[in-house]
Amino acid sequence: MENPEVVMIGLGYIGLPTAALIARGGTNVHGVDINQHVVDTVNQGKIHIVEPSLDEAVAAAVKGGFLKAATTPVQANTYLIVVPTPFKSKNEPDISFVKSATEAIIPLLKEGDLYIIESTSPVGTTEKMQDLIFSSRPELKGKIHMAYCPERVLPGNVMYELVNNDRVIGGVDEDSTEKAVAFYSNYVEGELHKTNARTAEMCKLVENSSRDVQIAFANELSLICDKAGINVWELINLANKHPRVNILQPGCGVGGHCIAVDPYFIVSDYPMESKIIGTAREVNNYKSFWCAEKVQNAKLAFELEHGRKPKIAIMGLAFKPNIDDLRESPAKYIAQKILQDANNEDYFVVEPNIEEHKVFKLTPYDAAYDEADVVVFLVAHDEFKKLSFDKEKKILDFCGVFRK
Numbered sequence: 001m002e003n004p005e006v007v008m009i010g011l012g013y014i015g016l017p018t019a020a021l022i023a024r025g026g027t028n029v030h031g032v033d034i035n036q037h038v039v040d041t042v043n044q045g046k047i048h049i050v051e052p053s054l055d056e057a058v059a060a061a062v063k064g065g066f067l068k069a070a071t072t073p074v075q076a077n078t079y080l081i082v083v084p085t086p087f088k089s090k091n092e093p094d095i096s097f098v099k100s101a102t103e104a105i106i107p108l109l110k111e112g113d114l115y116i117i118e119s120t121s122p123v124g125t126t127e128k129m130q131d132l133i134f135s136s137r138p139e140l141k142g143k144i145h146m147a148y149c150p151e152r153v154l155p156g157n158v159m160y161e162l163v164n165n166d167r168v169i170g171g172v173d174e175d176s177t178e179k180a181v182a183f184y185s186n187y188v189e190g191e192l193h194k195t196n197a198r199t200a201e202m203c204k205l206v207e208n209s210s211r212d213v214q215i216a217f218a219n220e221l222s223l224i225c226d227k228a229g230i231n232v233w234e235l236i237n238l239a240n241k242h243p244r245v246n247i248l249q250p251g252c253g254v255g256g257h258c259i260a261v262d263p264y265f266i267v268s269d270y271p272m273e274s275k276i277i278g279t280a281r282e283v284n285n286y287k288s289f290w291c292a293e294k295v296q297n298a299k300l301a302f303e304l305e306h307g308r309k310p311k312i313a314i315m316g317l318a319f320k321p322n323i324d325d326l327r328e329s330p331a332k333y334i335a336q337k338i339l340q341d342a343n344n345e346d347y348f349v350v351e352p353n354i355e356e357h358k359v360f361k362l363t364p365y366d367a368a369y370d371e372a373d374v375v376v377f378l379v380a381h382d383e384f385k386k387l388s389f390d391k392e393k394k395i396l397d398f399c400g401v402f403r404k
């Protein structure tokens with residue numbers, strides 16, 4: 001490809017859809033990934049992740065000659081950093097991928113270029129990368145534009161939300177913000193909100209922390225109601241009739257790659273101040289542990305009453321309803337915990353959204369429900385809601401499948 005205008009570093013869940021979107025508009029995009037398999041797959045016009053409509057977008061972009069992948073960057077005008085920011089040690093964010101991606105493009109930068117980080121990052125990361133760039137290229141001071149612009153797309157709806165969601169765009173100075181806004185306005189139909197880099201970084205973290213805190217409130221209520229002998233689903237439904245109350249739903253914990261992770265980016269940098277955010281993480285983690293304990297107790301109670309071990313159905317492994325994604329899934333954690341404490345009981349593990357699993361032997365949901373003495377609902381998949389409540393069984397409904 002001659003003269004790519006955009007270099008996209010990181011061709012994962014966000015980078016690849018974004019690259020395809022930009023290329024679809026007729027812009028030459030050079031995608032970079034350290035994984036050769038990813039590079040080869042993309043260059044064949046195929047995809048290595050599951051996301052509706054992404055396959056067509058990538059196929060069209062590659063066929064049209066607008067998207068090409070490689071393991072190293074080349075010179076362009078705009079560089080997007082969309083790499084993972086995992087944890088270093090316990091709950092401390094690791095920005096080394098952002099740093100190495102930045103180092104790879106430092107020799108390529110020239111006057112007028114635009115550098116954007118989209119990766120979820122601790123506050124101050126964009127400024128740190130600015131220092132890193134200027135430490136080896138001081139002549140670029142005041143001559144390049146740098147901004148932070150987080151994505152906020154929902155897995156499963158990425159191609160729509162990338163275009164239609166509002167974006168928050170924060171430059172290291174006003175010119176940078178303007179330049180980044182002009183760039184995104186070519187692809188995004190949602191509103192583009194201008195701010196500075198630190199606020200944009202914090203905004204992403206706060207959005208997911210806010211949801212985590214609200215879910216923790218619901219989970220805390222579920223523990224209180226369990227002791228008080230109150231149906232938490234009915235309670236929340238009634239409380240939400242108040243015109244200014246909107247409580248979320250309790251579950252078996254909080255999973256996924258974002259909401260259970262991003263709050264730690266705040267807590268690790270501001271431990272003294274982020275009391276509620278830190279406690280919410282603890283409450284949501286404890287909820288999974290509590291669910292596993294409840295199953296253990298139900299097993300023992302059944303054995304005492306019936307003089308035999310129960311057959312147990314574990315319903316759902318995904319991190320939320322109606323998806324096949326088991327990443328950071330509390331349901332998977334609980335299933336592992338239950339099976340690890342197993343003692344000759346018969347188990348049925350159910351996950352209707354996946355065909356097979358290398359650790360769990362899967363059983364169809366209706367057969368598992370029919371056979372089991374103890375049924376543990378971990379994820380409120382739509383299939384489960386078709387089952388009728390069987391009062392002969394001990395049902396542990398942690399996610400409100402039978403909430404009515």
Ligand code: SAJ
Nearest residue numbers: 152153154207208211248249251254255256258259319320
């Ligand atoms: N959950 C509950 N109760 C609820 C709602 C959710 O227990 O009432 C649980 C789910 O079961 C799941 C977890 O919370 O385990 C997270 O699910 P989710 O649907 O809230 O979020 P994600 O991880 O699929 O996507 C989120 C979204 N962020 C927000 O809603 C603030 C998405 O917009 C972000 O782009 C994404 O994180 C991200 O990448 O940051």
